[in-house]
Amino acid sequence: MTDNGSRGLVVRGVSKRFGATQALDHIDLDVRPGEVVALLGENGAGKSTLSNVIAGTFPSDTGDMTWNGEPYAPGSPGEAIGRGIGLIHQEMRLLPDLSVAENVFVGRLLQRGGRIDRAEMNRRASEQLTRLGLDIPPTRLVRTLRVAEQQQVEIAKALTLNARLLILDEPTAALGSDETDHLFERIEALKGEGMAFIYISHRLEEITRICDRIVVMRDGQRVASHDTAHVPVAQLVEEMVGRSIERIFPDTGAPRERAVLRVDGLTAADGTFQDVSFDVHEGEILGIAGIVGAGRTELVRAVAGVDPVKAGTVAVEGDVLRLRGPRDAIEAGVVLVPEDRKNQGAVLDLSIGDNVALPNLDRVAKRGWLTPQGVASAAGAAITEMGIKGRPSQLVRTLSGGNQQKVVIAKWLARRPKVVILDEPTRGIDVGARAAIYEVIADLARSGMAVVVVSSDLDEVLGLSHRVLVLSRGRLRGVLAGAEATDTAVMRLATA
Known part of the structure; x- marks a missing residue:
């Protein structure tokens, strides 16, 4: 030049x-x-x-x-x-x-x-x-x-x-x-x-x-x-x-036999995805891959009760859910960590404690009374469990992207859900913080929770998942496991 x-x-x-x-x-x-x-x-x-x-x-x-x-x-x-x-x-x-x-x-x-x-x-x-x-x-x-x-x-x-x-x-x-x-x-x-x-x-x-x-x-x-x-x-x-870090994905353990989440013939009300079926077992991480516009986010939002469906069912531990909104999914043990943490996942101008308490008022408020001590106690437990770098009273807006994401995950884990769905869990997060999020996801699987991960980062999907479900233009093109789950195989299905 x-x-x-x-x-x-x-x-x-x-x-x-x-x-x-x-x-x-x-x-x-x-x-x-x-x-x-x-x-x-x-x-x-x-x-x-x-x-x-x-x-x-x-x-x-x-x-x-x-x-x-x-x-x-x-x-x-x-x-x-x-x-x-x-x-x-x-x-x-x-x-x-x-x-x-x-x-x-x-x-x-x-x-x-x-x-x-x-x-x-x-x-x-x-x-x-x-x-x-x-x-x-x-x-x-x-x-x-x-x-x-x-x-x-x-x-x-x-x-x-x-x-x-x-x-x-x-x-x-x-x-x-x-x-x-x-x-x-x-x-x-x-x-x-x-x-x-x-x-x-x-x-x-x-x-x-x-x-x-x-x-x-x-x-x-x-x-x-x-x-x-x-x-x-x-x-x-x-x-x-300032130190050497390799992108090594943690051991996620082995999935168990029992299916926790079962989705059958799910079709979006607006047509963004059609006739999608899959299941997720205890201790399993199911990755969802596909190019932008494939219907990945729309699918998990529907499973979490956020968006309406035209047909199909979602069942948790054998019980078919009547999903009229997110509350029904949450009460059944299905929680969603959305892709846009700043606008949909966290209330930036509230504290870590308030963010953790908001979806858990039934657990944090003793006998119907919400106290500063109760909020601080719940936040302290979340901070310790997730390794959040912050104080219960600290505004979420002042945290780094990685710590904001941990707050969003923490507030849902406080409910001890059965299924955790994470949409773009490391979007906009630096390489150091990504490793911490990966470890959190692996811990969820090792504890027996059913986990769904949606990501545009193909290496991330392949590195974390036991199986990979591939969508293309709103349709399920295949589910890959083990040695067959390669970047080439995923992209072949994703562009079908």
Whole structure:
């Protein structure tokens, strides 16, 4: 790559403190036009803080930045995007009941003659969607789009603002392999136009595919950098966590004979999956694999009583459930840890204790009275059992992603369920915390619980599961066990 001199983003000596926490400590970073720089580190390493400083969410305490040779110190995200730098968050920030075009131009709706010029908005939005290879009408409501499509709407929004540097925060966390490939194709095309990217991901195997250079952070400091993306994963992990960690899945024990959960002929009310049957035994981990859109999440939501079904039955220990809502499943011993822990799994602005108590009031409230002592006691037990790094009174929002996930799991384990369903249990969680979640899942199986794991990470599914159920386009394509459960075999069924 040619040297662009002062072109691009130059960050020098940037620090940021929040109370007693030194989130950033004299960070240097360079991002040149037409390149993708990977920003790696565990949760809490400072990646998001640095991204927010660059994107204008809040100012740094020390240091300075330049952008294309000019001083750069944005006072707001709007000022940053006005200068050509945008941040695409892991959690989508679109308005679901507005159209694609309205979302692209929200806050700056185009007008003509004093009226909103929807035709021009649709034309310009469509132009950027085509640039991204996304074939959807700009008039379509955002809530009807898949996650991958919503993500590209976010990118299209930035492109209409003439962004020249995009910060992508965990862009593939909710994507399958095909949609990830498409995103990478779009990034490569935009690189060719001179656009630059800061790429944040916990999926280290992606880095060599899309990134040009790597910067590693730990505890708010820049601890390593590489002028190539072809760095062994083991080395990157060691740099990130300060110790050597291999991705070794724990021993999950052997399943037992008795079936705990039996699903027969289940068909979704909205048609997202049809005629799916399977069972899960005591001490068994059943993995559910398939590309995005296969119906994995919809299937487990139906089993947990969240979404209605058109046909079929769900039985626990031989008793067919009448599922009118999640309460019926919970009372029967079936609990779901959802894929979106921040919006569906935890109440971020409540404490660990309150989160644990909420679904367990019948157990925590003695003789109908809920006391601070009772909440603290339940939370203390959960913290000890799950190894949560936090205090009962600590707000869940202040915890790392891995500890937030442990809180969500803990609140359901307090009910001593018979079946635990985990949808994307390590989404957005760093490699160090993943090992702890894997151990929790293995402990559940070894204790005799029936466990269902849905994951877009194929290695995760294969590494944890005794058997793997494969869905494709809403239909069961096969169940693989033992030596036949390979990545090749799964993908062959998943693309059938």
